[in-house]
Amino acid sequence: MSDVVLKGLSKRFGETQALCDLDLAIGDGEFVVLLGPTGAGKTTTLRLIAGLERPDKGRIEIGGRNVAGEAPAERDVAFVFQQYSLYPHMTVYENLAFPLRAPVRKLTHDEIDRRVREIARMVRIDHKLGNRSTHLSGGEMQRVAIGRALVRRPAIYLMDEPLSSLDAKLRAELRLELKRIQKELGSTLLYVTHDQVEAMTMADRIGIVAEGRLMQVGSPREIYGNPTNLHVAARLGQPHINLLPTDLLPGANPPAGTKTIGARTEHLDIIVGRDANAEIDWIEHLGDQNHLHIRVRDQKLVTLADPHLAIKRGDRINLTLRDPLYFDAGGRRLA
Numbered sequence: 001m002s003d004v005v006l007k008g009l010s011k012r013f014g015e016t017q018a019l020c021d022l023d024l025a026i027g028d029g030e031f032v033v034l035l036g037p038t039g040a041g042k043t044t045t046l047r048l049i050a051g052l053e054r055p056d057k058g059r060i061e062i063g064g065r066n067v068a069g070e071a072p073a074e075r076d077v078a079f080v081f082q083q084y085s086l087y088p089h090m091t092v093y094e095n096l097a098f099p100l101r102a103p104v105r106k107l108t109h110d111e112i113d114r115r116v117r118e119i120a121r122m123v124r125i126d127h128k129l130g131n132r133s134t135h136l137s138g139g140e141m142q143r144v145a146i147g148r149a150l151v152r153r154p155a156i157y158l159m160d161e162p163l164s165s166l167d168a169k170l171r172a173e174l175r176l177e178l179k180r181i182q183k184e185l186g187s188t189l190l191y192v193t194h195d196q197v198e199a200m201t202m203a204d205r206i207g208i209v210a211e212g213r214l215m216q217v218g219s220p221r222e223i224y225g226n227p228t229n230l231h232v233a234a235r236l237g238q239p240h241i242n243l244l245p246t247d248l249l250p251g252a253n254p255p256a257g258t259k260t261i262g263a264r265t266e267h268l269d270i271i272v273g274r275d276a277n278a279e280i281d282w283i284e285h286l287g288d289q290n291h292l293h294i295r296v297r298d299q300k301l302v303t304l305a306d307p308h309l310a311i312k313r314g315d316r317i318n319l320t321l322r323d324p325l326y327f328d329a330g331g332r333r334l335a
């Protein structure tokens with residue numbers, strides 16, 4: 001495994017600036033997630049590292065080596081795509097063994113067999129090793145695709161939304177497993193997604209990407225609690241952060257220059273039955289929690305609430321801010 005350093009990376013496709021001056025250092029054994037909306041430049045970043053695209057500008061180093069002149073096969077990366085791309089005529093075992101059979105690897109039959117069985121166990125597909133890869137469920141196929149990348153020990157694993165085609169339950173399971181396996185193997189991993197839960201649960205560090213730019217890099221806790229701008233603040237948190245005018249609610253202490261107050265659930269105190277300044281518009285019952293849709297004058301807010309909170313549609317409540325986030329007119333965070 002190796003560290004990977006991207007310096008001033010830019011890429012344009014015709015009129016589209018897909019990536020603009022991206023700097024990112026991924027440490028040896030680190031799990032970094034790029035999170036951003038569609039078209040942000042996430043896949044382009046992976047393709048540039050893999051050597052499937054050439055940058056217009058910038059430098060890519062893998063394990064301290066400038067890889068500009070190297071073909072994809074020489075770069076020592078393993079790529080997992082959104083859609084499993086297995087060899088349909090091969091069994092699960094053969095699919096997993098295939099990357100190890102290249103003559104340059106010079107692995108013995110026993111070594112290959114040991115690695116295939118070890119990885120198959122890790123991705124929990126060892127009971128289906130003899131199956132044709134087409135005779136598997138979508139989730140099983142994606143496990144094989146991930147296993148086929150993991151069976152090698154490349155400098156870095158590049159994963160492009162590898163769980164997005166799976167149902168929610170399987171996605172949640174594989175999320176945990178992938179994180180466990182990555183820690184077990186000590187792998188360096190760059191993972192692309194637009195799913196904030198994946199980013200929050202798996203990443204050592206998250207990079208927020210928008211319109212080809214890396215807006216902020218930090219631990220999930222930093223990115224969530226200390227966003228540098230409105231865009232980053234809006235990327236994380238469910239329900240979405242409420243963006244409010246400064247004079248809407250009591251309890252704030254906005255610094256000079258504040259244009260917008262950002263309030264998530266933890267920044268809103270609800271008191272039922274006195275000094276009402278807000279009304280419950282709607283309650284979404286999600287089982288373990290409720291989404292309260294609240295109206296304050298002509299402004300709508302959404303916040304999470306305990307399902308045991310004795311409250312119903314049409315009730316009037318007191319809503320107060322507690323240490324919310326402050327942003328200036330340009331969307332930059334104010335201390």
Ligand SMILES: Nc1ncnc2c1ncn2[C@@H]1O[C@H](COP(=O)(O)OP(=O)(O)OP(=O)(O)O)[C@@H](O)[C@H]1O
Nearest residue numbers: 013016018036037038039040041042043044045194
């Ligand atoms: N081969 C290409 N030719 C032309 N434009 C491209 C090409 N590849 C990417 N783009 C454009 O570059 C921008 C970034 O694309 P990219 O695939 O990196 O986004 P993304 O963040 O991975 O999005 P998604 O989440 O939808 O996969 C987009 O506007 C896209 O349309």
